[in-house]
Amino acid sequence: MFRIHPIHPLVYHLHGYIDIPQSIVLTENDYLDFLIFMKKNWQRLLPTVVRTVLSTAAWM
Secondary structure (H helix, E strand, C coil), X not given: CCCCEXXXXXXXXXXXXXXXXXXXXXXXXXXXXXXXXXXXXXXXXXXXXXXXXXXXXXXX
């Protein structure tokens, strides 16, 4: 299992990655499409470690 560590941090590009322009959420329509797609596919798309951190981390 992957463990997040300061020496090996996890960077997850939730709203796209600059090297893959078609993945970037840029407009309001992109964001709405993203939300609909994530609602249907979040368990398949988000790695377990990301889901765990998002569900347990304190949000400030």
